[in-house]
Amino acid sequence: MTRILSRGKIISLGIIVLLLALVAAQINISSSAERIPYQDSTRVAEGRALYNENCASCHGIQLKGEPNWQKRDADGFLPAPPHDMSGHTWHHPDKLLFTLTHSGVQAIAGPDYVSKMPAFKEQLTEHQIWSILAYIKSTWPDEVKERHDALNEQ
Numbered sequence: 513m514t515r516i517l518s519r520g521k522i523i524s525l526g527i528i529v530l531l532l533a534l535v536a537a538q539i540n541i542s543s544s545a546e547r548i549p550y551q552d553s554t555r556v557a558e559g560r561a562l563y564n565e566n567c568a569s570c571h572g573i574q575l576k577g578e579p580n581w582q583k584r585d586a587d588g589f590l591p592a593p594p595h596d597m598s599g600h601t602w603h604h605p606d607k608l609l610f611t612l613t614h615s616g617v618q619a620i621a622g623p624d625y626v627s628k629m630p631a632f633k634e635q636l637t638e639h640q641i642w643s644i645l646a647y648i649k650s651t652w653p654d655e656v657k658e659r660h661d662a663l664n665e666q
């Protein structure tokens with residue numbers, strides 16, 4: 513029987529196919545932005561502890577925020593908003609929530625914006641911030657989680 517392709521050629525073709533698959537996987541990894549890992553129970557548990565330690569003093573242990581959170585106080589500061597579905601945390605995509613927590617409100621609203629919300633980049637690792645956001649998102653009702661997932665796809 514005459515072979516159309518030699519064994520050596522078949523092996524080379526196999527290697528080329530493998531390399532192309534690796535390149536495709538790589539492109540896929542680098543283009544997919546990091547997402548809030550709210551379905552990972554280990555990250556949620558880690559995030560709950562970190563939230564209670566770093567965020568609850570202002571945003572509340574029940575994520576309810578401060579009273580009258582929509583009104584600036586006498587000094588012009590906004591009180592801490594809730595992170596449950598009554599606030600607008602869930603109106604913001606993952607990356608924006610990460611930037612607000614990591615770099616502070618000024619990173620979004622401009623350097624002159626005054627806020628009591630601290631930037632956490634010195635105190636918390638990026639991994640820890642994503643875990644805290646995972647805890648926050650895990651407390652939302654399924655419907656709100658789905659709407660938030662859809663927001664991230666836009």
Ligand code: HEC
Pocket residue numbers: 563566567568569570571589590591592593599600601602604609612613617626627628629630632644645
């Ligand atoms: C010292 C009080 C304080 C602490 C501690 C604090 N925050 Fe805030 N946070 C605020 C205030 C006040 C705002 C409103 C920001 C403004 O001035 O517009 C805010 C706003 C936010 C927002 C934007 C919410 C929205 O609806 O736009 C996010 C997200 C947020 N905080 C996350 C966190 C996380 C996560 C932690 C813990 C790692 C944390 N905050 C700790 C006071 C605080």
